[in-house]
Amino acid sequence: MYRIGELAKACDINNDTLRFYEKNALLSPSSRSESGYRLYTEKDKEILQFILRAKGVGFTLAEIRELLSIEVNKADNACADVKVLVDTKLSDVERKLAELTRFQTSLKRLSDACCGGEESAEHCTILEALESNTNNVRHEHSHS
Amino acid sequence: MYRIGELAKACDINNDTLRFYEKNALLSPSSRSESGYRLYTEKDKEILQFILRAKGVGFTLAEIRELLSIEVNKADNACADVKVLVDTKLSDVERKLAELTRFQTSLKRLSDACCGGEESAEHCTILEALESNTNNVRHEHSHS
DNA sequence: CTTGACCTAGGATCTAAGTCTAAGGTTTAT
DNA sequence: ATAAACCTTAGACTTAGATCCTAGGTCAAG
Ligand SMILES: [Zn+2]
Ligand SMILES: [Zn+2]
Ligand SMILES: [Zn+2]
Ligand SMILES: [Zn+2]
Numbered sequence A, B: 001m002y003r004i005g006e007l008a009k010a011c012d013i014n015n016d017t018l019r020f021y022e023k024n025a026l027l028s029p030s031s032r033s034e035s036g037y038r039l040y041t042e043k044d045k046e047i048l049q050f051i052l053r054a055k056g057v058g059f060t061l062a063e064i065r066e067l068l069s070i071e072v073n074k075a076d077n078a079c080a081d082v083k084v085l086v087d088t089k090l091s092d093v094e095r096k097l098a099e100l101t102r103f104q105t106s107l108k109r110l111s112d113a114c115c116g117g118e119e120s121a122e123h124c125t126i127l128e129a130l131e132s133n134t135n136n137v138r139h140e141h142s143h144s
Numbered sequence C: 001c002t003t004g005a006c007c008t009a010g011g012a013t014c015t016a017a018g019t020c021t022a023a024g025g026t027t028t029a030t
Numbered sequence D: 001a002t003a004a005a006c007c008t009t010a011g012a013c014t015t016a017g018a019t020c021c022t023a024g025g026t027c028a029a030g
Helices: A004-011 A015-023 A042-056 A061-071 A079-113 A125-131 B004-011 B015-023 B042-056 B061-071 B079-113 B125-131
Strands: A038-040 B038-040
Touching: A004 A015, A004 A038, A004 A042, A015 A042, A038 A042, A042 A061, A042 B125, A061 A079, A061 B125, A079 A125, A079 B079, A079 B125, A125 B042, A125 B061, A125 B079, B004 B015, B004 B038, B004 B042, B015 B042, B038 B042, B042 B061, B061 B079, B079 B125
Parallel strands: none
Antiparallel strands: none
16 A cells, blocks of 8 residues: 555655546545545556556546546457547647647748858848748848 | 727737737737727737747747847847747757657557457557556457 | 654646636717 | 627636645654
């Protein structure tokens, strides 16, 4: 049996995070001591590690709640159910990747076009690009 | 002169967003009507478009505030100052990209290992991977 | 028997970027 | 003249995932 602080330390998270997971129906301690202290079993620890691993691949707590509800009742769920959750998340992640990649491309283009020197920013291509309604940075400027 | 609703509509944002930008020192209308209505000039509109373009390449409002403070006082700033903001943001974006790419890789590995069929999830490799302390999914399972 | 470490509950706070509500004043068109 | 559409303010609410605060109860060591 772990008390909250012991489990938190063992899994390198905050005590409050465990209380938060409990309040949010992710993980409740199997029992309480006479004085009301939370007592977690080895099994509870495994569930927590499941949660942390799921977080580690990008699932939100709401999604993890779904995964857990399958996990505790495997027999009544199909592989398909699990895979849908993973594939949905994967699409999600890929949408975010696409946006960030657009940001990256634009920022690189901006950065590459700017001399980065100590000259006045009055003709900085970065500022000019943000001022103008073109979404491309086409030319290097020259601080003539 | 645009009233708030006109400018918001022209730039396809919410009236409240303009009020929010004002409260957060990003864009204040150049004047007010006698009755207190916000009145935005063409110049104000350009600043708004600057903000929206900067958002479009991933800058946060706090970062945009910095960009704007350079923009309004270009002569006293160097290209270097602008480029630092862009390059810092680029690093930022690349760090997030790296994390999302890790998520993507893990999720793909999980997805590929799961049959996705209508069989019981009792031997689902996805759940097994999340239960175990290995971070790889090594084998296809067989619903024997 | 007291100090310090640990625990409890409940609610407040944080970040980011808005969105929404309430209660009222203004403008425009019919 | 009156309804519709617009505007004002201040402040509350939203999402996500915690983290912190208050005021107090418990427990082991010295
Ligand atoms: Zn330059
Ligand atoms: Zn430049
Ligand atoms: Zn299967
Ligand atoms: Zn499976």
